[in-house]
Amino acid sequence: MTAIGFDDVTLTLGGRDILRGVDLAIPQNAFIGVLGPNGAGKTTMMRAILGLIRPSSGHIRVLGEPATRGHAAVGYMPQTRGLVSTAGLSAWDFVASAALGHRWGLPILSATARRDVERVLDLVGASSLARRKLGALSGGERQRLLLAQSLLGTPRLLLLDEPLISLDPRYQQAMVELVRGLQRKLGLTVLFSAHELNPLLAALDQVLYLGLGHAALGTVDEVITGPVLSRLYGSDIEVVHLRGRIFVMSGDHPVERHDPNQCRSHAESHAESHTRHV
Amino acid sequence: MFDYDFMQNAFMAAAIVAVVSGVVGYFLVLRGQTFAGHALSHIGFTGATGAVLIGMSPLWGLVGMTVLGGVGMGLLGEQLQKRDVAIGVVLSVALGFGLLFLHFFTAFATQATALLFGNVLGVDAPTLWTLLGLGAACLAGLAVIARPLLFASLQPELAEARGVSLRLISVAFLALAALAVAECAEIVGVLLVFTLMVGPAAAAQRLTSRVGQGVALSVLLAWAEAWGGVALAYVTDWPTSFWITALSGSVYLLSGLPALLRDRWNHSP
Numbered sequence: 001m002t003a004i005g006f007d008d009v010t011l012t013l014g015g016r017d018i019l020r021g022v023d024l025a026i027p028q029n030a031f032i033g034v035l036g037p038n039g040a041g042k043t044t045m046m047r048a049i050l051g052l053i054r055p056s057s058g059h060i061r062v063l064g065e066p067a068t069r070g071h072a073a074v075g076y077m078p079q080t081r082g083l084v085s086t087a088g089l090s091a092w093d094f095v096a097s098a099a100l101g102h103r104w105g106l107p108i109l110s111a112t113a114r115r116d117v118e119r120v121l122d123l124v125g126a127s128s129l130a131r132r133k134l135g136a137l138s139g140g141e142r143q144r145l146l147l148a149q150s151l152l153g154t155p156r157l158l159l160l161d162e163p164l165i166s167l168d169p170r171y172q173q174a175m176v177e178l179v180r181g182l183q184r185k186l187g188l189t190v191l192f193s194a195h196e197l198n199p200l201l202a203a204l205d206q207v208l209y210l211g212l213g214h215a216a217l218g219t220v221d222e223v224i225t226g227p228v229l230s231r232l233y234g235s236d237i238e239v240v241h242l243r244g245r246i247f248v249m250s251g252d253h254p255v256e257r258h259d260p261n262q263c264r265s266h267a268e269s270h271a272e273s274h275t276r277h278v
Numbered sequence: 279m280f281d282y283d284f285m286q287n288a289f290m291a292a293a294i295v296a297v298v299s300g301v302v303g304y305f306l307v308l309r310g311q312t313f314a315g316h317a318l319s320h321i322g323f324t325g326a327t328g329a330v331l332i333g334m335s336p337l338w339g340l341v342g343m344t345v346l347g348g349v350g351m352g353l354l355g356e357q358l359q360k361r362d363v364a365i366g367v368v369l370s371v372a373l374g375f376g377l378l379f380l381h382f383f384t385a386f387a388t389q390a391t392a393l394l395f396g397n398v399l400g401v402d403a404p405t406l407w408t409l410l411g412l413g414a415a416c417l418a419g420l421a422v423i424a425r426p427l428l429f430a431s432l433q434p435e436l437a438e439a440r441g442v443s444l445r446l447i448s449v450a451f452l453a454l455a456a457l458a459v460a461e462c463a464e465i466v467g468v469l470l471v472f473t474l475m476v477g478p479a480a481a482a483q484r485l486t487s488r489v490g491q492g493v494a495l496s497v498l499l500a501w502a503e504a505w506g507g508v509a510l511a512y513v514t515d516w517p518t519s520f521w522i523t524a525l526s527g528s529v530y531l532l533s534g535l536p537a538l539l540r541d542r543w544n545h546s547p
Binding site: 047050051052069070074076077078079086088089090092093094097098100101102103104105106107131133149150 | 308421422423424425426428429430431432433435436437438439440441442483484487488489
């Protein structure tokens with residue numbers, strides 16, 4: 001059985017085709033890097049797998065069933081947004097709010113649910129953060145809490161939307177290794193979207209590369225090639241291997257841009273660590 | 279001061295409203311919708327004055343309009359909630375209509391003051407029962423949606439993926455918030471609902487990082503401020519609403535102290 005199956009799927013958002021007639025069979029128990037230029041539809045595709053967007057044509061099957069909202073075996077880590085009013089809450093309460101949070105009633109957790117929160121905090125190495133306030137955590141620590149939330153329950157498929165966004169290279173590596181370790185340990189299928197290929201290289205089983213409504217799935221050697229990427233970018237692409245790293249070039253320029261927010265976030269995290277050490 | 283019926287009523291009304299405002303206010307602050315709450319009270323003013331104009335009880339006009347406004351805001355959802363300008367325009371238009379209705383019914387100048395600034399000492403027994411019923415309904419509704427509400431407030435995208443209808447939660451919550459606002463307006467007036475809905479909840483969120491403790495503390499603070507206000511008004515003969523706002527403001531200011539002192543302590547060599 002495939003983890004995710006796309007059968008002639010077209011996804012339309014705001015009158016624009018994000019994916020056009022895409023067929024995919026994503027295997028189980030694999031770490032899949034989801035790449036592609038900005039606006040290629042990485043987030044849209046994840047939302048479609050979650051059942052939040054219906055394909056305008058075709059069918060999506062997730063773990064053998066049609067994609068529907070609230071699938072118990074699908075964990076999701078949305079892109080981080082700024083924390084404004086929630087900065088004063090404890091990390092524990094933040095993670096716990098997602099434990100069976102869709103049920104009606106009072107937000108009082110059963111002993112089983114509390115153990116589950118403890119389990120996922122432990123899995124991502126965030127048990128020591130439980131009593132801290134969200135606002136006092138670094139970007140990397142907050143990302144681990146979001147990852148913990150995606151592991152609540154018994155997921156077999158994780159959809160992680162840009163977990164590396166606004167992280168320093170050092171924390172990026174730690175995040176990739178953490179997810180890779182969990183993927184193997186728990187036997188998960190992981191879709192991990194990112195702006196850059198290189199931080200994922202060591203962890204990847206397969207790459208899912210999106211662009212111009214198309215999608216290419218396969219190993220790095222199969223997908224990250226001039227002919228395949230030229231089709232996805234609609235221009236001449238050259239792939240350069242350099243000391244274990246891969247650069248996707250259009251003419252003389254690498255096409256993978258750093259996340260534009262990253263410079264600002266660097267400065268912020270430096271400022272944060274500075275104040276904490278004073 | 280407990281010998282007078284009106285004082286007993288005032289204390290009981292203040293307690294009911296404080297509990298409701300403390301709980302609902304906590305979620306209002308957590309969701310960053312305090313301004314929407316403020317706007318609801320102004321819309322309620324139109325309802326109250328309109329009701330007086332057609333010979334109805336102002337409280338029901340207040341309740342009807344705030345709930346209608348809350349449901350409307352919830353339905354507009356993201357389009358409106360993040361738009362302070364739109365809310366600001368709506369609330370001033372609402373207040374303007376309220377003024378117009380008053381203009382047509384000039385005899386009710388004292389009623390206008392009571393609506394704008396509250397009149398807890400004027401609460402009679404039937405009103406007390408109405409407040410109790412509305413408050414119980416509001417808290418019962420909140421008890422049903424509290425869990426998905428918390429989830430949707432902290433992690434909307436994830437909650438949506440887990441099957442929570444963000445729109446349903448938003449509409450339901452603003453309708454409940456509207457009930458709380460209407461109750462609150464009865465005590466401190468439409469212009470000052472912030473003082474019981476937002477002040478105690480915001481102070482509680484500064485003082486504790488746990489949700490359960492935060493809600494409990496928010497209720498306790500609102501209750502203490504409301505009773506303190508009524509008692510001080512009895513002693514000084516100054517308006518109750520003044521005392522409640524003064525206490526609420528002071529508590530909010532003081533709630534910043536622990537964090538400030540901690541920072542000082544950490545920064546000193």
